[in-house]
Amino acid sequence: MFTPTVEKIIQPFLFRHYLVLDELPQDVRLKIEASYIPMEMGAGEILFRQGAYPKGAFKVRSGLVKITHCTSQGQRQLVYVYGAGDWIGFRQIITKEAYPIVASAVENVIVDFIPLEAFQKLLREEPLLVNNLLETVSHEFSVWVNRLTVFSRFQMRARLALCLLILQDRFSVSGKSVNPIKFSRQDLADFIGGTLETTVRTLSEFKEAGWVKTSGKQITVLDAEALAGVVGEI
Secondary structure, eight states, X not given: OOOHHHHHHHGGGSOXXXXXXXXXXXXXXXXXXXXXEEEXXXXXXXXXXXXXXXXXXXXXXXXXXXXXXXXXXXXXXXXXXXXXXXEESHHHHHHTOOOSSEEEESSSEEEEEEEHHHHHHHHHHOHHHHHHHHHHHHHHHHHHHHHHHHHHHSOHHHHHHHHHHHHHHHHOOTTSOOOOEEOOHHHHHHXXXXXXXXXXXXXXXHHHTTSEEEETTEXXXXXXXXXXXXXXXX
């Protein structure tokens, strides 16, 4: 597990989606869970596409889901990686807007899908759930501001170091040893807003320093403290 120093560095960049179900009465939780439709998806499969309107909300049960944004010029930015317990797509239901991003499975994933009408019914009938969703959205705004500020201000080495620490958290399994990060080099580049060439070169520098090891797409963080030192004080 991470040291307090590393935890302090990554926390401003992580959502708190556990708030959605936090302190809800048992009957409300059971009502929400009764609306779940489990869906299994393989690596690369699409949950929803940019520009589409929501057909429901998703809660990740296991695995990872990445969201990316593509500009009209074809530029691609990987925005976030969701893990177990995270909710996806509910904001667009509330705002009645199209998705500004694409959501796809990083690896084999199981999500609990709540159809649109069922989710809207929950919003009408459960004010405590609505309150928790609003708290969650408010915190997400802080995460987006932190990401925008830091990733525009930091040098490439610090961006990649921070990215690896965030991804290590996303790929970790509670109670077990840390899993390797299974991410393509292009996804890493899209996450930190760098070129593929610069990302690969910087990752090689980290490997030569003994901070990470790589095997194909797999990256294992060996020295999180060293990477935290590259990030410095945020």
